[in-house]
Amino acid sequence: LELAGGRPVVQYRDGILPLVDLREFFNHDAVLSDEELQHVVVFNYGSRQVGFIVQKILDIVQERLVVSSEERRTGTRGAAVIQKLVTEVLDPADIVKRSRPEFEMLSGGNPEAVN
Numbered sequence: 001l002e003l004a005g006g007r008p009v010v011q012y013r014d015g016i017l018p019l020v021d022l023r024e025f026f027n028h029d030a031v032l033s034d035e036e037l038q039h040v041v042v043f044n045y046g047s048r049q050v051g052f053i054v055q056k057i058l059d060i061v062q063e064r065l066v067v068s069s070e071e072r073r074t075g076t077r078g079a080a081v082i083q084k085l086v087t088e089v090l091d092p093a094d095i096v097k098r099s100r101p102e103f104e105m106l107s108g109g110n111p112e113a114v115n
Helices: 092-099 102-107
Strands: 002-004 007-012 015-021 039-045 048-054 076-082 085-090 111-114
Touching: 007 048, 015 039, 015 092, 039 092, 048 092
Parallel strands: 015 048
Antiparallel strands: 002 007, 007 015, 039 048, 039 111, 076 085
16 A cells, blocks of 8 residues: 555556545544555546455345435445345445546546446
8 A cells, every 4th residue: 555645546557546445435433554455446437447445345246236225325326135135335436526536537427337
């Protein structure tokens, strides 16, 4: 974990990947340490990429989602039942727009897909 412009970044595929700490975005108390292993999920945003630092990756699943927007909060699309558990569904584009507004200008605000 390194800093550029006062923000966390990592070297990724011969470039610099800006990071968004989801614990910080959602106001959890965890503090980043550059000495502990960080789990990062990479998101393509237009022609750019951003990495979301997550506490842990529980599983990777492919399911058809029925999202309830009644349970929506900033940075999420709502909640859905995934593998019999109520799970908040993130809105990666919203998180990027709010935490890295400069990406909106660079990408034209056109998010692609999650890697």
